[in-house]
Amino acid sequence: MTVYIIRRILQLIPVLLGVTVLVFLLMHLTPGNPAQLMAGENAPPEMVAQIENRLGLNDPLPVQYFDYVVGVVQGDLGTSMRYNTPVIDEVAPRFWVTIELALYATVLSIFLGLIAGIISAVRQYSVADVSIMIVALFGLSMPNFWLGLMLMQWFSINLGWFPPTGWGSPEQILLPVITLGTAGAAIIARMTRSSMLEVISQDYIRTARAKGVKERIIIYKHALKNALIPVVTVVGLQFGALLAGAVLTEEVFAINGMGRLLVDSIMNRDFPVVQACILIISVVFVVVNLLVDISYKFLNKRIDLND
Amino acid sequence: MSQKKELLKINNLKQYFPIKGGVLGRTVNNVKAVDDVSFTIYEGETVSVVGESGCGKSTTGRAILRLDDPTDGTIEFDGTDLLSLNKKEMRKMRKDLQIIFQDPYASLNPRMTVRQTLNEAMEIQSAVPRDERNDRIAELMETVGLQPHQADRFPHEFSGGQRQRIGIARALSVNPKLIVCDEAVSALDVSIQAQVLNLLKKFQNEWNLTYLFIAHDLGVVRHISDRIIVMYLGKIVEIGDTKSIFENPQHPYTKALLSAIPVPDPEKKTERIFLQGDVPSPIDPPTGCRFHTRCPFATDKCAEEVPELRNEDYMTDGHAAACHYIKAIESGEHQPTRETSKVRDV
Amino acid sequence: MSDEKILEVKDLRTSFFIEGNEIKAVDGVTFDVPKGKTLGIVGESGSGKSISALSILQLIDSPGEIVGGEINFKGQNLLDYSEAQMRKVRGNQISMIFQEPMTSLNPVYTIGQQIREALKIHRGLDKKDGTEKSIELLELVGIPSPRKRVTQYPFELSGGMRQRVMIAMALACNPELLIADEPTTALDVTIQAQILELIKELQDEMGMSVVMITHDLGVVAETCDYVAVMYCGKVVEYADVKTLFKNPRHPYTVGLLNSLPRSDVDQEELIPIEGTVPAPHEMPDGCRFAPRCPFATDLCHSELPNLDDVGEGEQVRCWIYTDEWDGDPEVKVYEPEKRTSED
Ligand SMILES: Nc1ncnc2c1ncn2[C@@H]1O[C@H](COP(=O)(O)OP(=O)(O)OP(=O)(O)O)[C@@H](O)[C@H]1O
Numbered sequence: 003m004t005v006y007i008i009r010r011i012l013q014l015i016p017v018l019l020g021v022t023v024l025v026f027l028l029m030h031l032t033p034g035n036p037a038q039l040m041a042g043e044n045a046p047p048e049m050v051a052q053i054e055n056r057l058g059l060n061d062p063l064p065v066q067y068f069d070y071v072v073g074v075v076q077g078d079l080g081t082s083m084r085y086n087t088p089v090i091d092e093v094a095p096r097f098w099v100t101i102e103l104a105l106y107a108t109v110l111s112i113f114l115g116l117i118a119g120i121i122s123a124v125r126q127y128s129v130a131d132v133s134i135m136i137v138a139l140f141g142l143s144m145p146n147f148w149l150g151l152m153l154m155q156w157f158s159i160n161l162g163w164f165p166p167t168g169w170g171s172p173e174q175i176l177l178p179v180i181t182l183g184t185a186g187a188a189i190i191a192r193m194t195r196s197s198m199l200e201v202i203s204q205d206y207i208r209t210a211r212a213k214g215v216k217e218r219i220i221i222y223k224h225a226l227k228n229a230l231i232p233v234v235t236v237v238g239l240q241f242g243a244l245l246a247g248a249v250l251t252e253e254v255f256a257i258n259g260m261g262r263l264l265v266d267s268i269m270n271r272d273f274p275v276v277q278a279c280i281l282i283i284s285v286v287f288v289v290v291n292l293l294v295d296i297s298y299k300f301l302n303k304r305i306d307l308n309d
Numbered sequence: 310m311s312q313k314k315e316l317l318k319i320n321n322l323k324q325y326f327p328i329k330g331g332v333l334g335r336t337v338n339n340v341k342a343v344d345d346v347s348f349t350i351y352e353g354e355t356v357s358v359v360g361e362s363g364c365g366k367s368t369t370g371r372a373i374l375r376l377d378d379p380t381d382g383t384i385e386f387d388g389t390d391l392l393s394l395n396k397k398e399m400r401k402m403r404k405d406l407q408i409i410f411q412d413p414y415a416s417l418n419p420r421m422t423v424r425q426t427l428n429e430a431m432e433i434q435s436a437v438p439r440d441e442r443n444d445r446i447a448e449l450m451e452t453v454g455l456q457p458h459q460a461d462r463f464p465h466e467f468s469g470g471q472r473q474r475i476g477i478a479r480a481l482s483v484n485p486k487l488i489v490c491d492e493a494v495s496a497l498d499v500s501i502q503a504q505v506l507n508l509l510k511k512f513q514n515e516w517n518l519t520y521l522f523i524a525h526d527l528g529v530v531r532h533i534s535d536r537i538i539v540m541y542l543g544k545i546v547e548i549g550d551t552k553s554i555f556e557n558p559q560h561p562y563t564k565a566l567l568s569a570i571p572v573p574d575p576e577k578k579t580e581r582i583f584l585q586g587d588v589p590s591p592i593d594p595p596t597g598c599r600f601h602t603r604c605p606f607a608t609d610k611c612a613e614e615v616p617e618l619r620n621e622d623y624m625t626d627g628h629a630a631a632c633h634y635i636k637a638i639e640s641g642e643h644q645p646t647r648e649t650s651k652v653r654d655v
Numbered sequence: 656m657s658d659e660k661i662l663e664v665k666d667l668r669t670s671f672f673i674e675g676n677e678i679k680a681v682d683g684v685t686f687d688v689p690k691g692k693t694l695g696i697v698g699e700s701g702s703g704k705s706i707s708a709l710s711i712l713q714l715i716d717s718p719g720e721i722v723g724g725e726i727n728f729k730g731q732n733l734l735d736y737s738e739a740q741m742r743k744v745r746g747n748q749i750s751m752i753f754q755e756p757m758t759s760l761n762p763v764y765t766i767g768q769q770i771r772e773a774l775k776i777h778r779g780l781d782k783k784d785g786t787e788k789s790i791e792l793l794e795l796v797g798i799p800s801p802r803k804r805v806t807q808y809p810f811e812l813s814g815g816m817r818q819r820v821m822i823a824m825a826l827a828c829n830p831e832l833l834i835a836d837e838p839t840t841a842l843d844v845t846i847q848a849q850i851l852e853l854i855k856e857l858q859d860e861m862g863m864s865v866v867m868i869t870h871d872l873g874v875v876a877e878t879c880d881y882v883a884v885m886y887c888g889k890v891v892e893y894a895d896v897k898t899l900f901k902n903p904r905h906p907y908t909v910g911l912l913n914s915l916p917r918s919d920v921d922q923e924e925l926i927p928i929e930g931t932v933p934a935p936h937e938m939p940d941g942c943r944f945a946p947r948c949p950f951a952t953d954l955c956h957s958e959l960p961n962l963d964d965v966g967e968g969e970q971v972r973c974w975i976y977t978d979e980w981d982g983d984p985e986v987k988v989y990e991p992e993k994r995t996s997e998d
């Protein structure tokens with residue numbers, strides 16, 4: 003297991019380097035001269051040249067890339083063009099807000115998704131099953147921002163139960179988390195259902211029944227642990243989708259998270275911040291996938307740890 | 310006997326599959342699926358390969374068709390060295406070399422009708438001129454005991470036995486010389502299995518076909534084979550004509566294998582040799598004689614020296630076994646050395 | 656035939672209801688298992704062997720359903736039992752082992768956890784006692800270093816070992832009846848010999864009765880005392896093992912024996928049964944075997960024969976052995992000399 007984990011972490015290095023290359027090129031291949039953009043459209047050429055020099059934009063690309071990576075490793079993500087402050091100071095507080103939002107939404111979607119999926123599978127074709135699957139279908143097909151707007155309309159504006167915007171207090175947190183978590187819950191519910199149904203028809207479930215094990219224990223002990231194996235992968239993938247969804251959710255509820263920062267920065271062509279946001283989101287995504295892979299192995303002992 | 314034509318000659322065939330491991334995923338070891346195997350098949354005969362699962366039967370069959378690339382050795386078919394052929398030349402060669410698999414469903418394309426499947430086989434090999442193909446298909450269908458009009462159906466519309474016949478029809482459609490039958494009848498019920506076995510025998514008589522027959526059912530093997538190869542952990546332990554193998558087995562493994570078959574006659578008393586334990590892993594096979602961990606007659610020598618296939622003077626021509634003690638066991642001079650196996654009247 | 660019967664199955668019928676159609680997987684199965692003896696159930700794949708076995712323990716899942724019959728275990732009809740009562744029978748008085756040792760154990764629990772479970776349910780053993788007893792059981796079924804094995808997962812064991820674990824699990828509570836559904840079909844012959852021998856030894860030791868389901872007539876000849884031959888969901892012949900092999904009566908039984916390639920004698924030719932098993936939706940009205948039977952008459956095609964007594968405790972479902980038979984009165988169903996040239 004340790005060898006496996008070490009190997010997986012080593013395998014991350016090329017992936018992360020690839021991410022930095024892409025993020026780096028993103029800035030340099032976009033049309034327009036960044037220095038010109040920073041200086042403003044009507045700035046004199048000398049000023050532009052000065053900025054170019056300061057940013058090292060005249061060095062050959064590989065040298066620039068090298069400098070960039072060295073900076074990133076040391077926690078230097080560059081300077082915001084808009085505020086002229088270190089990017090890291092802009093991003094860090096926003097990052098935690100987004101992570102908080104994503105984590106709550108993940109917990110909610112796992113909790114709801116699993117329960118709904120299990121009920122659906124155990125009572126296949128029952129009223130409960132059909133209703134859950136219809137709700138799940140809605141949850142899946144509803145655009146995230148629309149759901150957010152609807153919730154806000156009803157619960158904040160019409161009923162006044164929750165504040166419509168902001169982040170921090172439990173009342174503020176609830177609506178955005180539901181908005182963001184619904185799609186995930188729906189996907190997890192569907193996945194859990196089909197995975198459970200498949201596991202329930204396995205030979206070892208029949209073996210357990212033949213031993214005289216109670217149905218309830220068969221479901222929670224024998225079936226669920228096996229059924230979770232594919233669900234874990236989905237949860238991991240879901241987390242990526244969640245980060246994307248966070249951008250919209252933050253816009254709708256005016257939450258000062260990284261998504262909103264990203265959108266703002268794109269609007270204002272604040273490239274270093276855009277770069278940093280994309281880099282951080284990618285790293286989070288890659289790390290979450292690593293965790294998923296490791297827990298997958300942990301659940302599924304059959305998999306030879308060498309491959 | 311001497312003017313029989315050698316159709317397939319395999320020399321020192323080895324097939325290793327690498328196992329990756331460690332932090333860097335290097336090759337840390339090999340599965341020695343087939344390890345130095347040599348034999349010859351003559352035109353018009355049926356040679357069976359038997360042995361427990363994982364002993365390398367299918368791998369040998371796959372190597373002959375170049376479905377895997379052998380690690381070492383030569384395979385000579387009808388005078389051509391198959392391993393020296395490039396992909397295109399090998400494809401041509403497949404006209405003469407066909408294979409029938411165990412699972413007839415998995416080996417047929419579910420979205421193609423039988424006619425399309427057969428057409429495709431003939432097309433690839435340009436074995437039959439286009440305008441004669443429909444006649445040929447009708448003829449093939451009848452040959453394997455199906456109705457010509459059933460050719461327009463899809464595989465799922467047939468039973469397991471019928472699908473196996475389609476597999477046979479496909480193999481026959483290009484007029485091959487050698488057919489490798491990898492557990493071709495194993496998945497079938499006895500009543501259907503008998504139908505398919507009879508068909509295979511009939512075609513052999515009519516067209517002088519040669520079969521390499523891979524099977525684990527020794528009843529089937531006795532019925533269909535002229536000669537038998539017994540494999541254990543990637544090596545041939547005994548080879549000989551069917552009668553010699555069944556009536557005068559020499560290798561302790563062959564004896565145990567034959568004695569383990571349940572006989573469908575409740576009044577027949579048989580002596581059974583029970584082997585202890587499982588077949589060891591082909592990754593690190595036992596040293597010396599690979600059977601020594603389970604062999605009732607094993608000595609220290611067996612763990613050190615690899616026995617060669619040998620023919621003793623009292624054995625028939627072409628019958629050989631790879632054991633240091635065949636003669637001494639036969640004469641009663643060498644007695645079982647361990648209690649690991651017990652003999653019982655059933 | 657005055658032996659005590661541990662199990663009497665009478666006219667058992669189990670169907671699957673799919674899209675409004677009834678597929679009669681088991682359609683009138685009748686057999687007895689004398690106490691301490693082994694009954695073999697043979698037949699081709701799809702003939703209803705496994706479904707019969709699963710019906711005995713009421714392990715049939717929807718859309719399947721037991722639609723009729725009686726399953727008398729020690730005089731009590733199990734079909735009258737509630738689910739809670741049945742749970743006390745399963746794994747306790749009647750145990751079952753399955754065909755696929757590779758998939759019949761739960762991959763995410765250790766061998767020890769899985770054996771212990773039955774002991775906890777039926778004997779109330781705690782973890783410590785359960786583990787000790789599990790080790791004892793593994794030793795009993797001949798698994799080397801059982802103390803190490805209890806902590807291992809199924810994927811760490813070979814097929815033969817897993818089947819031994821299944822047997823250990825089945826024997827945990829000293830069942831009176833063991834149902835073995837093709838316990839050796841997935842195993843190599845040398846391993847099969849070990850497992851069959853093991854079941855036999857344990858049966859002698861514990862006085863269990865056994866239902867041995869198989870499609871291998873060799874296994875039947877070697878392990879069974881009585882045999883029920885099944886075809887298309889029905890028992891077509893029931894006899895003691897010697898009679899069945901020496902004097903098979905049903906044309907289907909004869910067909911099976913004739914098409915069997917044997918390893919112990921040379922055979923000139925195999926005589927296959929022509930045709931194939933009819934699909935469930937095109938089941939013939941009369942004798943199910945009539946389309947493939949070389950002796951079939953008009954009567955056979957139009958009416959279903961009953962499973963009638965023909966000798967001492969022997970039964971056959973065929974018109975030939977009745978007064979109504981309208982074919983050749985001298986008909987010889989079995990001619991053993993036709994198929995083997997024994998030397
Ligand atoms: N879940 C199911 N749904 C529908 N039909 C079924 C189901 N399970 C079994 N059957 C049908 O019941 C019949 C008997 O099945 P069963 O599994 O008992 O056969 P078997 O004799 O044990 O065969 P095998 O040797 O292949 O295991 C077959 O026609 C089969 O198709």
Ligand SMILES: Nc1ncnc2c1ncn2[C@@H]1O[C@H](COP(=O)(O)OP(=O)(O)O)[C@@H](O)[C@H]1O
Nearest residue numbers: 326340342361362363364365366367368369591
């Ligand atoms: N592609 C492969 N990669 C690794 N091992 C393989 C591969 N194919 C076969 N083997 C191993 O080679 C051995 C022989 O396999 P095979 O020839 O398929 O056995 P059988 O006698 O059942 O036909 C087995 O141990 C098997 O696991």
Ligand code: SF4
Nearest residue numbers: 598601604611632633
């Ligand atoms: S060489 Fe030794 S171990 Fe091998 S089969 Fe002969 S007696 Fe047994």
Ligand code: SF4
Nearest residue numbers: 942945948955973974
């Ligand atoms: S009843 Fe008729 S068709 Fe059926 S087995 Fe007997 S002879 Fe054959």
Ligand SMILES: [Mg+2]
Nearest residue numbers: 363366367492
């Ligand atoms: Mg194989």
Ligand SMILES: [Mg+2]
Nearest residue numbers: 704705754837
């Ligand atoms: Mg079955």
